[in-house]
Amino acid sequence: GLGLTHRKADNFGEWYSEVVVNAEMIEYYDISGCYILRPWSMAIWEIMQEFFDPEIKKMKIKNCYFPLFVSPGVLQKEKDHVEGFAPEVAWVTKSGESELEIPIAIRPTSETVMYPYYSKWIRGHRDLPLKLNQWCNVVRWEFSNPTPFIRSREFLWQEGHTAFATKEEADAEVLDILELYRRIYEEYLAVPVIKGKKSELEKFAGGLYTTSVEAFIPNTGRGIQGATSHCLGQNFAKMFEINFENDKGEKAMVWQNSWAYSTRTIGVMVMVHGDDKGLVLPPKVASVQVIVIPVPYKDANTQGIYDACSATVNALSEAGIRAESDFRDNYSPGWKYSHWEMKGVPLRIEIGPKDLANKQVRAVRRDNGAKIDIASADLAVEIQKLLDNIQQNLFDVAKQKRDECIQVIHTWDEFVQALNQRKMILAPWCDEEEVEADVKARTKGEMGASKTLCSPFDQPELPEGIKCFASGKPATKWTYWGRSY
Ligand SMILES: O=C1CCCN[C@@H]1CCCn1cnc2ccccc2c1=O
Numbered sequence: 001g002l003g004l005t006h007r008k009a010d011n012f013g014e015w016y017s018e019v020v021v022n023a024e025m026i027e028y029y030d031i032s033g034c035y036i037l038r039p040w041s042m043a044i045w046e047i048m049q050e051f052f053d054p055e056i057k058k059m060k061i062k063n064c065y066f067p068l069f070v071s072p073g074v075l076q077k078e079k080d081h082v083e084g085f086a087p088e089v090a091w092v093t094k095s096g097e098s099e100l101e102i103p104i105a106i107r108p109t110s111e112t113v114m115y116p117y118y119s120k121w122i123r124g125h126r127d128l129p130l131k132l133n134q135w136c137n138v139v140r141w142e143f144s145n146p147t148p149f150i151r152s153r154e155f156l157w158q159e160g161h162t163a164f165a166t167k168e169e170a171d172a173e174v175l176d177i178l179e180l181y182r183r184i185y186e187e188y189l190a191v192p193v194i195k196g197k198k199s200e201l202e203k204f205a206g207g208l209y210t211t212s213v214e215a216f217i218p219n220t221g222r223g224i225q226g227a228t229s230h231c232l233g234q235n236f237a238k239m240f241e242i243n244f245e246n247d248k249g250e251k252a253m254v255w256q257n258s259w260a261y262s263t264r265t266i267g268v269m270v271m272v273h274g275d276d277k278g279l280v281l282p283p284k285v286a287s288v289q290v291i292v293i294p295v296p297y298k299d300a301n302t303q304g305i306y307d308a309c310s311a312t313v314n315a316l317s318e319a320g321i322r323a324e325s326d327f328r329d330n331y332s333p334g335w336k337y338s339h340w341e342m343k344g345v346p347l348r349i350e351i352g353p354k355d356l357a358n359k360q361v362r363a364v365r366r367d368n369g370a371k372i373d374i375a376s377a378d379l380a381v382e383i384q385k386l387l388d389n390i391q392q393n394l395f396d397v398a399k400q401k402r403d404e405c406i407q408v409i410h411t412w413d414e415f416v417q418a419l420n421q422r423k424m425i426l427a428p429w430c431d432e433e434e435v436e437a438d439v440k441a442r443t444k445g446e447m448g449a450s451k452t453l454c455s456p457f458d459q460p461e462l463p464e465g466i467k468c469f470a471s472g473k474p475a476t477k478w479t480y481w482g483r484s485y
Contacts, residue, residue, distance in 0.1 A: 002338040007276050012219045023279035023343045026148045033146035033153035043287030044266050048184055055180050061131040066113045070105040074112040078206055088140040106139045114161050115240040124245050131162040149267025150485055157262035163254040170255040174211055174229045177259045181213045181227035189269040190282040190394035191215055192402050193226050196454030201436045208233030214453045217271045218405050221422020223453040223484040227261035272398050279344030280366055282394050283387040290316055290323040291340045295333045295352035308351050319380035346390050367393055415469050419450050424482045428475030430468035439470050453480040
């Protein structure tokens with residue numbers, strides 16, 4: 001039959017895998033950790049891109065494309081951060097029958113691909129700021145449990161790489177990009193996120209500081225990094241000699257940022273909004289926002305019903321609503337209801353003889369199942385209102401559920417208890433790296449250790465004398481902790 005065999009609350013992992021396949025988003029591939037992105041998910045990626053790309057163009061960031069392949073010399077150049085990642089680097093060692101003289105790496109990220117050329121192109125302050133972005137795939141041969149969209153060996157992303165004359169410009173851009181990532185999650189995917197700064201232990205080791213938008217999956221009680229915007233400082237400028245003659249004629253190193261969001265965004269949306277009928281798409285990212293289904297009854301004016309369906313699709317399309325009809329005569333209306341619910345289409349319109357007679361349609365919401373009769377005369381306006389309401393409702397419900405998972409604690413015992421209750425924990429912390437490492441060690445288990453997710457920019461009041469929950473030392477900031485993906 002059509003339904004799911006696993007319930008979201010009972011077996012989240014199996015439920016998720018089934019939803020992404022039954023909603024025709026993903027097809028599993030014969031290489032582990034690799035997945036086929038079918039049109040139903042590619043359309044979501046494209047809709048987000050249609051928002052983000054014009055936004056970065058407004059910021060005078062230009063798209064480019066660098067090679068997929070990295071020569072070993074430059075990849076190792078960035079030793080301190082690469083060594084941690086080295087096991088994930090995939091290598092080309094042969095072409096046809098013959099071994100390559102020197103193996104070539106496949107990009108896991110493009111700093112080392114791009115920055116030798118930044119060094120060549122940046123000479124004087126007039127060459128700054130240099131702001132490039134690329135939409136591409138990257139490969140990281142990870143071994144921990146692969147999950148469609150969330151953790152795959154190849155994924156699509158955009159990676160921005162910018163260079164400035166001053167730290168102030170870099171700092172400002174880091175936050176401008178982070179706001180775009182918040183908008184992708186909260187305005188398009190209807191997923192609440194928290195903006196904050198990563199700890200020294202969790203940040204990108206090659207950079208100066210890392211900011212991120214953090215999401216949370218209530219069903220697993222795990223945080224997930226939604227997107228990241230790093231200030232690299234002058235670390236890569238030093239390594240790749242990216243200098244310029246500043247307006248005082250002195251030789252100075254550039255200040256750089258790098259930032260990315262990936263197809264992981266789609267997986268987070270599925271996990272947050274999906275239910276036991278399948279995918280639930282926020283209208284803003286739904287390639288089909290309204291599916292119109294004829295409900296003929298015996299010989300009662302069947303042609304009239306089909307004509308009304310076509311007229312409905314046309315009226316909605318003219319109003320800029322993405323509407324389609326399902327006229328397949330080899331499936332029953334009931335089968336179609338389940339099929340399009342599984343695919344997460346936000347609104348279904350049914351047109352039967354009664355609707356025809358009353359010059360109305362019956363709309364059914366995917367988010368809460370409500371049935372609404374709408375006069376055909378007011379169709380486009382009322383349907384758009386419904387879609388806007390669904391978008392807002394999905395966000396509000398997700399935010400309420402996420403907020404219920406947040407637990408403020410002050411002591412170690414409260415921390416452990418909240419962790420076992422699968423909470424997203426807000427705790428006062430002394431901000432000492434070894435204390436974080438110690439918490440990781442003390443919370444190791446088959447569920448994975450707890451780590452910092454981010455220190456929110458929006459800091460609650462920290463009264464004098466509050467102690468760090470883990471070390472007992474004076475706390476200096478509130479930080480979110482939890483298990484994570
Ligand atoms: O996040 C971003 C945003 C986009 C540009 N890159 C930065 C940092 C990537 C960090 N990273 C992540 N996995 C890796 C895997 C293998 C080699 C190197 C790396 C690596 O540098």
